[in-house]
Amino acid sequence: MxxxxxxxxxxxxxxxxxxxxxxxxxxxxxxxxxxxxxxxxxxxxxxxxxxxxxxxxxxxxxxxxxxxxxxxxxxxxxxxxxxxxxxxxxxxxxxxxxxxxxxxxxxxxxxxxxxRIANAQTERGGKTVVDDATTLRRRDGRLSLSGTKFYATGAVFADILAVRALGPDGGSVVAYVPADAPGVTIDGDWDGFGQRTTSSGTVVFDDVDVDGDLVLDYTRLLATPSTYGTRAQLVHAAIDVGIARGALDAVPGLAQRARPWFEADVERAADDPLLVAQAGDLELAVRSAEALLRAAAERIEAADGSSGADAIAEAALATAAAKVSAGRAARRTGSELFDFGGTRTASDKANLTRFWRDARTHTLHDPERWKLQHLGHWAIDRRRPPSHGTL
Structure with missing residues (x-):
């Protein structure tokens, strides 16, 4: 450190x-x-x-x-x-x-x-992403973990894997397992078109020994309202805010090198009033997402300091707003930056598609439509959102 x-x-x-x-x-x-x-x-x-x-x-x-x-x-x-x-x-x-x-x-x-810790949470076979078949069992006086996980982001870089599983006594647990433990196989089979280098592939656990002191009661964690899920969502929103800002930061170089459109009657593409207005609108979108991210973080810290139901709900709502705004800004900026450089920006060598590909891939993680549901229910009838709506 x-x-x-x-x-x-x-x-x-x-x-x-x-x-x-x-x-x-x-x-x-x-x-x-x-x-x-x-x-x-x-x-x-x-x-x-x-x-x-x-x-x-x-x-x-x-x-x-x-x-x-x-x-x-x-x-x-x-x-x-x-x-x-x-x-x-x-x-x-x-x-x-x-x-x-x-x-x-x-x-x-x-x-x-x-x-470093990486997750091994989601499976492909359950009805939903929160259904697990991976199980921690007692066998011959020891704890044994078996199952297969996917979307295990960062597993290949990790020292410790946090594995969500069915517990030996019912409920759900998280077992913290050495990434190099016998019986652990990490497969680099992630082939997403965006977020290409996250190593979000398959991890297999085949009768892996687990230290009972390194097991967490996940059911207990989720039983009490808190900001746990909200904090996780905040990090996802921060990634999207970063994608949006990174894409927008590419715009000046593109506009400076591009040829102006003949109808604009300007010497530089950067002086085209329509492009200037578009750039301003994108800057507004990204700054708004950044501001909402800061506001959500402040609400989370306030809720952690109070533990009251109203504060926890406000933190979740603020983070939902930040998540939707960030995702929209990331996808939009990643798409519209091509307008500032013209046809040459479509070159594979330029690889400018990566901003949109990263945004489109990452924002699939937690559907924004459900964040809007939470915000909408609050706006209409003051219904509090769930406090653990995350992965």
Whole structure:
């Protein structure tokens, strides 16, 4: 853990210092589906992956505001790289909330030493994405884990896998398993057209030994209203905000190099009044998403400080608004940036499609239509949203 990250400002400075180097190679990695092993290691070395480790365990204990801004900065540089630690932060948060003392000390100490956590949650065979067949069983005096997970983002880069499973006594658990444990197979079979280098493929668990001290009661975690799911959604929104900002940052270079349309009667495409208005509208959309992201983070921190039902609901609503706004801004900016460079922007070599591809792929994760449902029910009859509407 870097000793230089002690507060919000130092974390943001570290993220901004880190971003340019990874941005320089992001397009080439995407085009070649080259997994960012060096970049993930460099991200760990900054100490940014430990920003949420509680102060009681030697971490800076920074909150939602810092997490959202750091993730957005990294996502503007490389959206795939920013998504890789999404579950890392989520499953640190789950341990912080309901983990045993042994589990907390194990995880937080490992993360402060540079360890990374990845998820193994979703399966392909259930009726919905929250239905699990993967099971933790007692066998011959030990705990054994078997099953198959998909969309296991970042698994190939991880030291620890957080595996959601059916518990040996009923209910749902999360088992924290070494990624290199016997019986664990990580397959790099992710072939999505966007977020290409997240390593979001298949993980198989074949009679894997599990330490009982490193198992979390997931049913208990979800039994009480909290900001747990909302914080997870906030990170997804931050990734989309970063994609939108990264795409918009490409516009000046495109407009400066493009030829003006003859009907505009200007010397530069950058002076075409229709393009200027379009750029202004995009800037408005991205700034609005950024503002809503900050507001959502503030609501989450306020709710964590109060634990009241109204505050928890307001945090969920604010995050739903941020999520929808961020997704729309990311998809729109990734699509419309081509207007500023003309036909040459369609070249495969330019690889400008990656912004839209990343936005379109990532925003499939949690349907925005359900965020609008929550906002709509609140607007009409003040119905509170669920507090754990996340993966």
């Amino acid at each position: 870097s000793d230089t990250i002690t507060d919000h400002e130092s974390a943001v400075v570290a993220a901004r210092a880190f971003a340019p180097a990874v941005a320089a190679g992001a397009s080439a990695r995407d085009a070649g589906r080259r997994l960012p092993f060096d970049e993930v290691a460099a991200l760990s070395a900054t100490g940014l992956l430990a920003v949420t480790v509680p102060t009681d365990f030697g971490g800076p204990g920074l909150g939602a505001r810092t997490l959202a801004e750091v993730v957005a900065i990294v996502a503007a540089a490389d959206p795939s790289l920013a998504q890789i630690p999404q579950s890392h932060f989520v499953f640190l948060d789950s341990a912080r909330r309901v983990g045993s003392d042994v589990l907390q000390r194990h995880l937080f100490t490992r993360v402060l030493d540079g360890a």
